[in-house]
Amino acid sequence: MAKEIIELIVNGDRYEVAVEPWRTLAEVLREDLNLTGTKIGCNQGDCGACTVLMEGRSVSSCLTLAAEAHQREIVTIEGLAQGPEDLHxxxxxxxxxxxxxxxxxxxxxxxxxxxxxxxxxxxxxxxxxxxxxxxxxxxxxxxxxxxxxxxxxxxxxxxxxxx
Amino acid sequence: MNHNPKIIGASIPRLDGKDKVTGRALYTDDLKFPGMLYGALHRSRLPHARIKKVDTSAAKKIKGVKDVVTGADTPQIKYGNWRLVPGSQDELPLAVDKVRFIGDEIAAVCAVDRETAIKAAEAIEVEYEELPAIYSVEEATAEGAPLLHDESPGNVSLTREISYGDLEGLLAQADYVREDFFKVHAVSHAYLEPCSSIAVPEEGGRVTLYTSTQTPYIVQCLLASTLDIPENHVRVVKTQVGGGFGGKMEMRPWEFAAAFMALRTGRPVKFTLTRSDELAFGRRRHPMSIRSKVGFTKDGKLLAKDFEVMLDGGAYNAMGPTATFLCGTFGNMLYNFQAYRYRGRHVYTNKPPASAMRGFGAPQAAFAQESQMNMAAEELGIDPIDLRLINAMETGDVIPDVATISSCGFKESLEKVRQVSGWDAKRKEKKPGVGLGIGCFSFISGGVFNWFNTKYNFAAAEVTVYPDGTAQLNTMACDIGQGPDTVLRQILAAELGIGIEKIRLVSMDTALTPKADLGTWGSRVTLMNGNAIIDAAKKIKDMLKPVLFDHLDLNQIHEIAFEDDRVLVKANPKKSMSFGECVYHALRGRRGEPLTARGYYTPRDKGLVSPAFSFGAQVAEVAVDQDTGLVTVTNTYTAHDCGVAINKMAVEGQLEGAIQMGLGYTLSEAFVMEQGRTLNTSFLDYKMPAAEDMPPSTYVEVETYEPEGPFGAKEAGEGLAIPTAPAIADAVYQATGFRALELPITPEKVLKGIGRLK
CATH class of the missing domain: 1.10.150.120 ([2Fe-2S]-binding domain)
Incomplete structure (x- = not known):
């Protein structure tokens, strides 16, 4: 299936990624954006390890298609601290x-x-x-x-x- | 008992905490390497079959596939953790002639991306000759049962017998004898991080394996032997590990496949399992069928015990032999009695292999033993806590031929738990549907046994100190979440008298850390590695002390202390210099040779089981809904002797986590199996307790000082996983009159037990 270009706003940074329509947000965060803080514990939406915030709502990123996150504001664990010594x-x-x-x-x-x-x-x-x-x-x-x-x-x- | 309370016993937050809360901590699947390939496995679809043909031609034709291997391509060398008994090593990384469970690994592929690898693994065709399969120990040991392994007649791979005292005589002489049968089931470790491994080829036919393991040294040795290359050609690097609980203490077929294909292709190869792989095919706790016969005097003195266990080992030995040994050991812990007979048999069945899991045979043995104590107490008309006090082990007690108990806070634990739980009052007021029950435990602080047949010490540490006042600790000890990366630094900091933040840790890399460490299992890490670190630190201190004698022109009768980053004269603390300055001068005196020392620990002359034992007691309070049969645990109370707790917060963390695991084991977690196939392969269907399911928990530390432990410490990781099941079962009996002799205690069993369901 053809890839499509999507735009993700992750932790305030804008990314343009070409993704297959079936790829999940968890995979794209981890594999394409190298934001490996988001974990995959079950890939079935049961364990919550992949939870991220999308437009302020908590979502299981393993059940969210990357394409659904197009032009959405995403916060991952990497985006929470203001600096390495300035934790949330x-x-x-x-x-x-x-x-x-x-x-x-x-x-x-x-x-x-x-x-x-x-x-x-x-x-x-x-x-x-x-x-x-x-x-x-x-x-x-x-x-x-x-x-x-x-x-x-x-x-x-x-x-x-x-x- | 001379130690720094700011360090030993302090609740120091774990030093890797910041990395873990910011997402910086790296687990194996977080890593990638240039040119990395992705692996996938083809597993058996049948529970028991002869492999007639494996056709990989379609898989090889798929674009992007870089390698496809079957058992025929491999050196075909069997492996298993019990190297001491080569005949027990019954597993091949990839099956050659036979498969023995649904999920047995037959072939492996690697490709440029994960999807292609999965597609290729699915394209492999296997022609089987199906064999009759067996799913229970009863079927497996029946006359004429099909054999899983030709070498093991009757499907029994190992029998362990213990016998001392006049069993028959004492049982005949006893005023009260009872015999009961118990059955316990398999549960999943359910660590949150699915297994992952990456093999990176190196020059000269060497390989580095990054892997989610709790035993890097074991993986190094067994990977080398199965690849048929020298041990020193394999380097195992452990990344952060997302939990293990005993489920990551063996070499795994995907580690072999990653390394084997990395060497063949010259490219890094990664395997990451899915949750359904983990639940469908992964290791699990041994189901057991247990018969226990005990004899008491009428005033409650336990005289003798006859204990027989059949372990359902699944298709291979895995850590089953150790579990078979330990069941026998745990069967005679806690109480003193004169005669004991144990017969444990490890039985093969066509199911995913069972293996080590938190408590390692003890949760099963204790469910039987502690339930039976509660049943006997009722019949004897003695309060269950009193019955235990009559028979409880104490410091100095001897288990014949096995161990001397060098510290024991069991009686104090019983008294404390009686007090904090309000036992006496609550047991008297009988309210329907509400109950209070008790279970107790003891556990080893590491094993003295050398089934892995290592030629090295069981634990080792290398310490180097620098003129800037810092130190480096190199150790193979493995943090899988329980916290030794912090606790071991506390021990070194306390011994050297320097701040914990001054210590850089290099751990779990088989090429950079001293040989050896047997890994994280059997609650061995704090005691064994702690002792090795103290040994190394003492050698460092001996290198530093002469500096002070020389600089201060000290009389040789003086003793030197190490405190608050200073080295000082004990009798006159004003005479001192900073730790760093002392190292500087020592270094000058050594003409450049670094101040490095190695320390070791191997338990010697410590009996047959363990150098030290933890003890404890737990009371559970339950409410049982008489209409639905649902058991809700409303409170738990625990009193626990782990010697001196090096890090109180870490010990509490072990307790609270153990209760979650014990609760799941007792009430909600179970595999649903049909003809050897695991049907519940998601966390939606495999139900472990969530935050709302957890009862409040009260905890009292009974502090003893363990002479064999570092700063008096002994184990805290596994013993706590033992008492919850018998405590809940007893509470359910008090609440309903239904005594569960089989786990888990499901609503259906409760309703049947109280006659509300046929």
Whole structure:
């Protein structure tokens, strides 16, 4: 099948890529743009390791065709920190709270958490757990991930809100 | 016990954390090399068959295909982790005459892109002569059953027997004897990162393999032997590993195929598995059929135990022999009794091979043992915690011919878990549908056994120190997520008295790190590698101490300490110099020879199993819906003796992760098999617990000091994966009156058990 040219805006940078219509966003991010922070854990839309934000919504990039992302704003894990030492509060909290072990689910977890906090800046523990319902982890038992997200929410909340 | 509390016991965040939260951490599939080809496998479609013909002609004709290989092209050398017993090495990287499970690797291809490789693998035609297949240990050991391997009559590849004491006499003398039968099932490691390997050819017929492994040294040796090239021709480099849990501790056929085709084509070759490959064909935990007979006195003293296990090994040995040995060992842990008989048999069936998985035989053995303790307690009219206290091992206890327990916080764990769980009050108030149950565990801190038959030490470390006050640690030890890249640096930092940030780590590269390390399994890394690092650091300190004596004109009775990046006189800490300055002077004195030292550890004279054992107890609280049979775990309480926890946060992480795995094992995870085929090959159908499924967890550390461990530490990674199943099963019994003797405890089984479903 013929390739088509699509335009992706990833972490603020514009890319033009020629892709077969069946290629997924996860593959194009990893293989064409070398943004390998996005992980493929199942390629079936079940594990959430490939989660990215598209126009602010969290999506499984393994179930999203690259062509669907044409001219959309994508945020991947590489786009979250302002600089190598200037981590996003979620990233910082994941490190500090021991929410990372093998790290393979981590990029997807953080982007799902970002989506959650963007829409609900002061989530309850239950809401955090619900927010992670599409992300599987086999190392941590989730508790330190939930803790980290709570801590990041508290830190990011404007004065007077949160704890 | 002289150690720096800012380092030992501190919750230091893992040092690779930043790389992992920013997406910079590199896993094998993230790498690519110029000219790299993509590989794909052709696997058996039948559970048991003779291969009559493999036709690769159509595959070879596809444009972009660069190589196609079958077993016939390969050196056909069998491999397996049990090099000590060559007859146990029963696997070929690519099948030659026979296939023994659906998924057995028959051929491999590589091509310019992944899609072409898959297309070519599918174009390979295999002509089979189908053979009758067997799917259970009962069928496999029945009279006249078809044989998987001609060398193993009765399909039993290995029998392990342990026997001591007067079993028959004590059972006859016992006031109370019971015999029970248990069945446990297979589950997936379900590490989030599917296996991936890239082989890069080097000059002189050498090859470098980047691979997602927990045992680089084992992969190096077995890759060399199966390729029929010298061991030193193979370099294995481990990248970041997205979890292993025992599932990545063998050489795998795609590692062989990548290296073999890289050498043939002169180009790098990558293989990455899919999740459905992992679930359909991957290693799994051993299903077991267990018979256990125990005898007690009327006041609860355990006298004797007769323990018999059949392990369903699937088509090949894999790590099954070790699991068969360890089941026997775990069958007589935790409690003291005078007579024990164990008979374990490893049985072949036409299913994907089972292998090592977190706990390595112990979760299965303990489900039987701990369930039986709970059943006996009820019949004897003794509280289950009291029954355990009557029989519990203590520091100094001896398991005949096996081990001396050098530190043991089991009784303290029982007392603590009783207290934090509110056991006494909650067990008295009987509410229908609500229950509280207990399970206990012990686990090894690495094995003393040398089934891999390495000629090297079990663990090694090379430490170099520099005049700028920094150090470098070279070790083959393998971080697969559990955290030794951080913990081992804590140990070196504490021993050298320098900041952890001063240490550069070079790890898991078989060409750059000292020989050897047996890998990440059996909860061996902290104890064995920690001891090797301390050994190396002490040698470094011995090189540095003379500098102070010389510069300060010290009396030889003085002792030198290493703290806060300084080297100082213990009795007069003002007399000191910086660590870097001390290295500088030592270097001058050595006329340029770097300050490098190697340290080693091999457990010697430590019995037959392990140099040290962890202990613990866990209580689970459940609510059971009497209409649907659904079990919800509402709380867990754990008390745990891992010696001195080097990194508290890392230990908590192990506990919390172990509960998730234990919960899945007990309630929701199982393979659905039909005629040797795994039907649930996605995470939608293979159900491991998600964030919302996890119960709150209370955790108490019972600190002991393990004399054989680095700074008093012992294992924390696997033991915690053991107690959850028996604890939940006991709680379900308390809640419903249904005692599960088979896992998993599905709603259907609960409803049948309480008479709500026929």
């Amino acid at each position: 509060p979620l990233q910082e909290a994941f490190v500090e709270h021991g929410a990372v072990q093998c790290g393979y689910c981590t990029p997807g977890m953080i982007l799902s958490a970002k989506h959650l906090l963007d829409h609900n800046p002061t989530p309850s523990e239950q809401e955090i757990r619900q927010g992670l319902s599409g992300n599987l982890c086999r190392c941590t038992g989730y508790s330190k991930i939930v803790e980290a997200i709570g801590a990041a929410a508290a830190k990011m909340a404007p004065a007077g809100e949160g704890e």
